[in-house]
Amino acid sequence: MVGALGRNLTSKAVLTPTIIAMTVCFYGCMAWTIYVSFTRSGMLPNYDLVGLAQYDRLWGDNRWHVSFANMFIFGVLFITGALALGTLLAVLIDTKVRMEGAFRTIFLYPLSMSFIVTGLAWRWFLDPTDGLQSFVRSLGWETFEFDWLVDRDMAIYTIVIAAIWQGSGLIMAIMLAGLRSIDRDVWKATKMDGIPTWRAYVSVILPQLQPLVITCVVLLAITVVKSFDLVVALTNGGPGFASDLPAKFVVDAAFERANIGQASAAAVMMLMAVIAALAPYFYLVRRRS
Amino acid sequence: MTVAVDQVAVTSAPKPRGFQITPGRIGLYAFLIISALFFLIPLLIVFNTSLKPMDEIRAGDIFDLPIDPSFAAWAEAWTSACTGRNCEGIRVGFWNSVKILVPSVIFSILIAAINGYALAQWRFKGSELILGALMLGAFIPYQVILYPMVRILSTVGLYGSLPGIIVVHIIFGLPVLTLIFRNFYSGIPIELIKAARIDGAGFFRIFFSIMLPMSTNILIVALILQVTGIWNDYLLGLIFAGRENLPMTVQLNNIVGSVTGERTFNVDMAATMLTALPPLIVYFLSGRYFVRGITAGAVKG
Numbered sequence: 001m002v003g004a005l006g007r008n009l010t011s012k013a014v015l016t017p018t019i020i021a022m023t024v025c026f027y028g029c030m031a032w033t034i035y036v037s038f039t040r041s042g043m044l045p046n047y048d049l050v051g052l053a054q055y056d057r058l059w060g061d062n063r064w065h066v067s068f069a070n071m072f073i074f075g076v077l078f079i080t081g082a083l084a085l086g087t088l089l090a091v092l093i094d095t096k097v098r099m100e101g102a103f104r105t106i107f108l109y110p111l112s113m114s115f116i117v118t119g120l121a122w123r124w125f126l127d128p129t130d131g132l133q134s135f136v137r138s139l140g141w142e143t144f145e146f147d148w149l150v151d152r153d154m155a156i157y158t159i160v161i162a163a164i165w166q167g168s169g170l171i172m173a174i175m176l177a178g179l180r181s182i183d184r185d186v187w188k189a190t191k192m193d194g195i196p197t198w199r200a201y202v203s204v205i206l207p208q209l210q211p212l213v214i215t216c217v218v219l220l221a222i223t224v225v226k227s228f229d230l231v232v233a234l235t236n237g238g239p240g241f242a243s244d245l246p247a248k249f250v251v252d253a254a255f256e257r258a259n260i261g262q263a264s265a266a267a268v269m270m271l272m273a274v275i276a277a278l279a280p281y282f283y284l285v286r287r288r289s
Numbered sequence: 290m291t292v293a294v295d296q297v298a299v300t301s302a303p304k305p306r307g308f309q310i311t312p313g314r315i316g317l318y319a320f321l322i323i324s325a326l327f328f329l330i331p332l333l334i335v336f337n338t339s340l341k342p343m344d345e346i347r348a349g350d351i352f353d354l355p356i357d358p359s360f361a362a363w364a365e366a367w368t369s370a371c372t373g374r375n376c377e378g379i380r381v382g383f384w385n386s387v388k389i390l391v392p393s394v395i396f397s398i399l400i401a402a403i404n405g406y407a408l409a410q411w412r413f414k415g416s417e418l419i420l421g422a423l424m425l426g427a428f429i430p431y432q433v434i435l436y437p438m439v440r441i442l443s444t445v446g447l448y449g450s451l452p453g454i455i456v457v458h459i460i461f462g463l464p465v466l467t468l469i470f471r472n473f474y475s476g477i478p479i480e481l482i483k484a485a486r487i488d489g490a491g492f493f494r495i496f497f498s499i500m501l502p503m504s505t506n507i508l509i510v511a512l513i514l515q516v517t518g519i520w521n522d523y524l525l526g527l528i529f530a531g532r533e534n535l536p537m538t539v540q541l542n543n544i545v546g547s548v549t550g551e552r553t554f555n556v557d558m559a560a561t562m563l564t565a566l567p568p569l570i571v572y573f574l575s576g577r578y579f580v581r582g583i584t585a586g587a588v589k590g
Contacts, residue, residue, distance in 0.1 A: 010407075011411035012413060017400075018400070022423060022464075026422075026429055026464075027422070028437070029433070085324075088320075092317055095317065097321065105573075107325070112571065112572035113565045114521035114522075115521070116521075116523050118331075120335075121331040121332055121334070121335050122331055124335065125334055125351070130554070165331065169328070170580075177580075229524065236546075250432040255528065260436060263432075267432045268433070
C-alpha cells in the first residue's frame with residue numbers, strides 16, 4: 001500500500017507543469033501588463049513607474065474613446081439582440097414545429113465557423129456597390145440606401161448584426177435545453193388555471209430559466225470584450241477608426257504602433273471590463289449557494 | 290412536454306377546426322422561415338458567387354444563380370490565390386492549420402484529461418485552489434497576456450515557430466478543458482478508484498485502464514471544442530505562428546485584403562468556403578455533441 005503522501009505526490013507531480021504554466025503565462029503575464037501600464041514604457045518596456053500617466057494619455061486619445069464607447073454600443077445591442085432572438089427561436093421551436101431538426105441546424109451552424117469567415121461573408125453581403133444595396137436597386141428601387149459598412153456613424157451596427165447572426169444559435173440551444181427541462185406539472189398547472197400559452201412563457205416559464213439567462217449574458221459579455229477577428233474581417237475598424245473595439249486597439253498598439261505602455265493600459269481597461277461583467281455573476285452564484 | 294404546450298394552445302382557445310392551421314401557427318412558421326433565411330443567406334451568397342466566373346459576377350447580382358456553375362474558382366483559390374506577391378494558394382494555410390491543429394488537439398486533450406482526473410480523484414490540500422485559479426484564468430482576455438507571452442516565447446526561442454504556436458494553443462486551452470474533464474471525472478464514484486487501488490493499480494494505471502475507456506463521450510466533446518476552436522483561431526495564429534506557419538484564417542484574411550491587380554471575388558469567396566468547410570463538416574457530423582462541446586466549459590464552469 002502506498003501512503004497518503006505518496007499517492008498525492010503523483011497527482012501533484014502531474015499537475016506541476018500546469019501550475020507553472022498557469023502561474024507564469026496567465027497570472028505572471030497579467031501582473032507584468034498591469035505593472036507596465038504604470039511605467040514610462042513606449043516602443044520597449046521600461047520599468048520606471050510614472051503613476052497614471054499612461055491612463056491619462058489613453059483617456060486623452062480620441063481613438064480609445066471611440067473604441068471604448070463602441071464596446072458598450074456593441075455590447076448592449078448584441079447581448080439584447082442575441083438574447084431576444086435566441087430565446088424567441090427557442091420558444092417557437094419548443095411549440096412542436098415540423099422539421100425541428102432542420103431549423104435547429106440552420107440557426108446553429110454559424111457558430112461553427114470562424115469569425116473571419118462570418119466577417120467576410122457579411123462584408124460582401126453589405127457592400128454597397130456589390131451587395132444588398134445594389135441588388136435592391138436593380139429590382140427598381142433606385143433610391144434604396146444601405147451603406148452602413150462605409151458610414152462612420154453606422155459601421156459599428158454592421159458588427160452588431162454579424163455578431164447576432166453568429167451568436168443567436170448558441171442562446172437558442174441553451175434556452176431550448178432549459179425549456180425542455182421544465183417540469184410537466186408546471187405546464188399542467190398553467191393549463192388548469194387557463195393561462196394562455198404566451199402568458200405562461202412570459203410570466204411562468206422564462207422566469208424559471210433565469211439562471212440560464214444569466215449564464216447566456218455572461219457568455220455574450222465575454223464575447224463582446226474579446227471581439228477582435230470579427231472587426232478585423234468586417235470593417236477592419238473603419239471607416240477611419242469609427243468601428244474600432246478595445247481588443248483591436250490593444251493589438252494595434254502593441255504590434256503595429258509599437259506602444260507597449262498604451263497597449264498595457266488599454267489591456268488593463270479590458271480586464272476591468274471583464275471583471276465588471278463577471279462580478280454580478282459571481283455575486284449571484286455565491287448568494288444562491 | 291411539447292404535447293402539453295400544444296394542448297394548452299388548444300384548450301385555451303377551443304375552435305371547431307379539423308386542422309391545426311391557425312393564423313398564429315402560420316405566423317410562427319413565417320417567422321421561423323424568415324429567420325432561417327437570415328441565417329442562410331450570407332453563406333449561400335458566398336457559395337453562389339464562388340461558382341460564377343468574374344464577368345458573370347460583374348454583370349449580374351449577388352442573388353443571380355450561376356448560369357454554368359463551376360468549381361474553377363475553388364481550384365484557383367486552392368492552388369494559386371495570392372497573398373501580396375505570393376501566389377501559392379490557400380492550400381499553404383490549410384496545411385499550416387493542419388500542422389498546428391493535430392498536435393495542439395492531441396496534447397491539450399491528453400494533458401487536460403490527466404489534470405482533470407488528478408483534480409477530481411486524487412485531491413490534495415490546495416487542489417481546489419488550483420481549480421479556482423484555472424477557472425479565473427479562462428476569463429482573462431488574451432490581450433492582457435499577448436505581449437508578455439511574446440517576450441517569454443522569444444526568450445526560450447519558440448516565438449514565431451510551429452512548436453511555439455502549438456504550445457500557446459495547449460496553454461490557452463488548458464483552463465476550459467481541464468474544467469470539463471474535472472467535472473466529468475468528479476461524477477465517477479470514488480469507490481471504483483479505491484477498489485482499483487487495493488488491487489495495486491497506481492495513478493496512471495487507473496487512468497489508462499479504467500478512466501479513459503469510460504471517457505468516450507467527454508473526449509468527443511473536448512475534441513469538437515478544440516478542433517473547431519483551434520481551426521477558427523485568428524489572433525493567436527497571427528501573433529505567434531510566424532510568417533512561415535500562418536494558419537488558414539490568417540491567410541484567408543490576407544488573400545481577401547490583398548489589393549494587387551484585379552479583384553477576383555469568386556476566388557476570394559471560394560477561399561472563404563474552403564476555410565469554413567472543415568469546422569462545418571465537424572458540425573454536421575457531430576450533431577448534438579457540438580452544442581455540448583461549445584457550452585460544456587462555459588455553462589458548467
